[in-house]
Each structure stands twice: as C-alpha cells, then as structure tokens.
Amino acid sequence: MLKSRYNSGIINFLRRRSEPALKIPTKTKHHAERCVMCGLCLPHCPTYNKTQNEAESPRGRISLILGLANEQLQADDKLRSHLDHCLLCRACEAVCPSGVEFGELMDGARSALAQDRPPREQRISLDKLATDKSQQRREAKLLWLADKTGLRTLGRGLGIPKLLGLERFEQLAPSIRKPHDWQTYYPTKTDKQGDVALFIGCFGDMFDQQTLDDAITLLNACGYGVHVPTSQTCCGALHAHSGDQAKAKQLAQQNLDAFSQLDIAAVISCATGCGSHLNDYEKLADIALPVCDINTFLSQIEWPASLQLKPLNKKVAVHEPCSQRNVLKENDAPYTLLKHIPELDVMPLPGNDQCCGAAGSYMIDYPDMADSLRQDKVDAIQNTQLDILVSSNIGCALHIAAGLRKSGRKLRLIHPVSLLAQQLVG
Ligand code: SF4
Ligand code: SF4
Numbered sequence: 001m002l003k004s005r006y007n008s009g010i011i012n013f014l015r016r017r018s019e020p021a022l023k024i025p026t027k028t029k030h031h032a033e034r035c036v037m038c039g040l041c042l043p044h045c046p047t048y049n050k051t052q053n054e055a056e057s058p059r060g061r062i063s064l065i066l067g068l069a070n071e072q073l074q075a076d077d078k079l080r081s082h083l084d085h086c087l088l089c090r091a092c093e094a095v096c097p098s099g100v101e102f103g104e105l106m107d108g109a110r111s112a113l114a115q116d117r118p119p120r121e122q123r124i125s126l127d128k129l130a131t132d133k134s135q136q137r138r139e140a141k142l143l144w145l146a147d148k149t150g151l152r153t154l155g156r157g158l159g160i161p162k163l164l165g166l167e168r169f170e171q172l173a174p175s176i177r178k179p180h181d182w183q184t185y186y187p188t189k190t191d192k193q194g195d196v197a198l199f200i201g202c203f204g205d206m207f208d209q210q211t212l213d214d215a216i217t218l219l220n221a222c223g224y225g226v227h228v229p230t231s232q233t234c235c236g237a238l239h240a241h242s243g244d245q246a247k248a249k250q251l252a253q254q255n256l257d258a259f260s261q262l263d264i265a266a267v268i269s270c271a272t273g274c275g276s277h278l279n280d281y282e283k284l285a286d287i288a289l290p291v292c293d294i295n296t297f298l299s300q301i302e303w304p305a306s307l308q309l310k311p312l313n314k315k316v317a318v319h320e321p322c323s324q325r326n327v328l329k330e331n332d333a334p335y336t337l338l339k340h341i342p343e344l345d346v347m348p349l350p351g352n353d354q355c356c357g358a359a360g361s362y363m364i365d366y367p368d369m370a371d372s373l374r375q376d377k378v379d380a381i382q383n384t385q386l387d388i389l390v391s392s393n394i395g396c397a398l399h400i401a402a403g404l405r406k407s408g409r410k411l412r413l414i415h416p417v418s419l420l421a422q423q424l425v426g
Pocket of ligand 2 (some may be wrong): 056085
C-alpha cells in the first residue's frame with residue numbers, strides 16, 4: 001500500500017513530459033522492484049540530506065527508474081539530472097533491509113539512459129585520458145615541469161586555467177613527482193613468501209606514484225615479489241558508472257588478459273575506488289581476479305620478525321572512502337595496519353559515514369554538490385586536533401586536499417602505506 005501510494009505520488013509530480021520512452025533492462029527493473037519504499041535509507045543519502053528533495057533520495061531515484069521501466073515517465077532532462085546527481089556512494093545499499101543492490105541498479109539505469117544521449121565533451125576527454133597511457137605520461141610530465149619551473153603558479157596568477165576551461169582540473173591536480181617507468185617485476189630481497197601483481201590505475205599513475213612506490217617497498221619488505229604488467233589499463237569504473245558498459249567490458253577484458261596469466265597470490269589495488277570495481281569483473285566478464293586492497297592484504301599476512309618500524313608520536317585520522325566502507329566493507333583494515341607503527345594515535349575522521357563528494361568524476365561534473373560535501377570534511381578536520389590525515393582512495397584524497405588548500409589548512413594527506421613505508425627501519 002505504502003509502496004504504490006508513494007510511487008504514484010512522485011510519478012504524478014514528474015509525468016507531464018513528451019520525450020520518447022526508454023528501455024530499462026529487465027534486470028534493472030527487478031533490482032528496483034525489491035524496494036519496499038520504507039525510506040530507511042533517506043537519512044544516509046548525502047544528496048537528500050543536502051537538498052531535502054525526495055527525487056534526490058535513493059527511494060525517489062528508484063521510483064523514477066520504475067516509472068521509466070513501466071513507461072509511465074519519459075527520460076527528460078529533469079529526470080536524468082536526478083539520476084545523474086547520485087554519487088554512487090552506496091550508503092543506501094549498506095542500510096537497506098530489502099537488500100536493494102543500488103550500485104547495479106543505478107549502473108543499469110545509466111547505461112539505458114546513455115543509449116540515446118551522447119556524453120558531454122568534458123566526459124569524453126576524461127574517459128579518453130583515463131585509458132590513454134601515453135597521453136597521461138605526456139600530461140604528467142608537463143605538469144611536473146610547470147610545477148618545477150614556476151610556470152604553473154604564473155599561469156594560475158594570469159587566470160590561464162580559467163581561460164582554457166581547465167580551472168577545476170587545475171584546482172584538483174596536486175604538485176606531482178617526476179613520472180617514472182615501471183619495472184615489470186620487483187623482486188623481494190628477503191625470504192620469499194610469494195608473488196603478487198600491482199594494479200596501477202589510470203590517475204594513480206599520474207597523481208599517486210608515491211603510494212604505488214611505497215606499496216612495492218612494503219610488499220617487498222614483507223617477502224612478496226611484485227609484478228607490474230605493462231598491458232594493464234584503467235579499471236573502467238568511470239565508464240561503467242557513466243553508462244558506457246561496452247567500454248567498461250572492454251577494459252575489464254584487457255585487465256583480465258594482463259593479470260590472469262600470472263601465478264600470483266593477489267592483484268593488489270591501492271585505490272579502493274578501483275579495487276571495488278575490479279572486484280565486480282565477475283559480473284561483467286564472468287571471470288574473477290583475486291583482487292585485494294593493499295590495507296587488507298598487508299594487515300592479513302604475517303610480517304617478518306625482522307621488519308621494524310620506527311615509533312611516531314603523532315595523531316592520525318583515517319578518512320574512510322565510501323568504496324572501502326560501503327562496497328568492500330573493509331574500513332577496519334587501515335586501523336589494523338597502522339597498529340604496526342608504535343606510539344601512533346589513530347582515530348576515525350568524524351563524519352566518515354558521509355561521502356566526501358569526490359565520487360570518481362562527480363567532483364568535476366557537479367562541483368557545487370561535491371564542494372558542499374567536501375566542506376563538511378574540511379570542517380571536521382578543522383575541529384579536530386590532527387597531524388596527518390590518511391585516505392585509501394586517490395580520488396577522495398585529491399578532492400579533500402584541494403578543499404584543505406582552499407581553506408588555507410596545511411595538513412599532510414597520504415595513503416596509509418606511505419605512512420608505514422616512511423617509518424620502515426633500514
Ligand atoms: S531502505 Fe531499501 S527498501 Fe527502503 S526505501 Fe531505501 S532502497 Fe527502498
Ligand atoms: S548511492 Fe549515495 S547518493 Fe546515490 S542514492 Fe544512494 S545514498 Fe544517495
């Protein structure tokens with residue numbers, strides 16, 4: 001009763017449209033039909049909390065998808081925008097008593113919506129950059145050179161990023177290290193426990209080389225040889241979440257080809273956003289990879305007795321990315337891992353249950369909502385005595401770091417493995 005009354009209310013609100021009907025996949029419709037419209041997810045949804053608009057809530061979005069599937073609604077701009085505004089943080093999925101798989105549901109709906117509308121130009125460039133290693137290398141080198149020579153500061157002062165429409169990218173891009181090439185294998189110099197492979201990721205290669213280098217150092221120190229297959233590519237999360245399922249499948253297949261030939265204990269991911277999508281390959285391509293997040297892997301293996309870490313008398317807060325908390329459900333792992341550092345005072349960042357607004361390309365596509373959510377994180381940081389913030393997802397780290405720079409707060413924001421690597425003795 002509650003369900004049908006609720007659905008007809010929101011459908012009447014949005015139905016006066018004249019666009020052609022759109023085909024929602026049966027599987028997506030079945031996912032949506034599991035929703036009993038109880039509304040328990042609403043207080044956990046960041047876009048609903050910010051807007052208090054039912055159409056910006058999980059229940060409202062499911063109702064819109066059902067309206068499309070039952071051909072009661074048409075896919076006009078307003079409806080599309082409510083579905084596009086979803087961060088795919090999956091906080092709703094984590095609390096849903098009916099087990100609605102919101103991630104799959106939204107990916108299916110966006111894939112159907114993408115069929116009759118070309119992606120925006122900005123998205124095409126971002127998706128292309130994510131899969132083009134040579135372009136990434138060129139742009140990373142240019143950025144590094146511009147930083148080193150002071151050209152970047154000069155250009156910013158002259159307003160050049162704004163003139164080129166790249167202001168948002170420029171704000172998010174940190175100072176980067178000189179890009180280096182990867183060896184195909186990094187042998188361990190201690191008693192060998194086994195081999196793993198490292199997933200580099202698209203923007204990790206440009207913006208997070210320090211984390212990847214530190215992961216190799218720690219894995220080697222724990223007795224693991226590390227393969228870095230050169231034929232690996234972007235995980236495809238950006239493409240899958242924006243409705244380009246064909247490209248997402250193609251990228252999944254390329255990664256499966258790159259990793260499945262290796263005799264390894266795990267494919268190690270250093271970004272929880274990528275790791276959670278790599279875990280979904282079984283749904284896309286019917287083959288699973290033995291993917292493991294670096295925090296989880298290092299906290300589950302036995303460390304050699306000879307491995308020593310220097311004490312660190314600092315206060316560290318852990319930012320828990322939605323992909324780590326709601327998808328992988330491994331948000332305990334960084335706390336367990338950081339216990340290896342003597343004297344370190346570790347606490348959760350207040351407000352970890354709310355998305356920071358990064359959400360893949362969301363921070364570029366929807367800057368107002370992304371920055372509003374980020375401001376809550378910046379405020380939580382300002383209200384907490386902290387020396388260091390750690391985050392296990394590069395997208396969140398870039399977004400929060402840009403917010404901290406904007407607010408004038410100087411705080412080190414690194415991956416947990418970088419904190420461990422810096423404390424290694426010898
Ligand atoms: S908690 Fe689950 S069943 Fe309830 S409204 Fe949200 S998605 Fe639907
Ligand atoms: S995935 Fe996140 S933003 Fe999207 S409806 Fe669920 S809680 Fe809201």
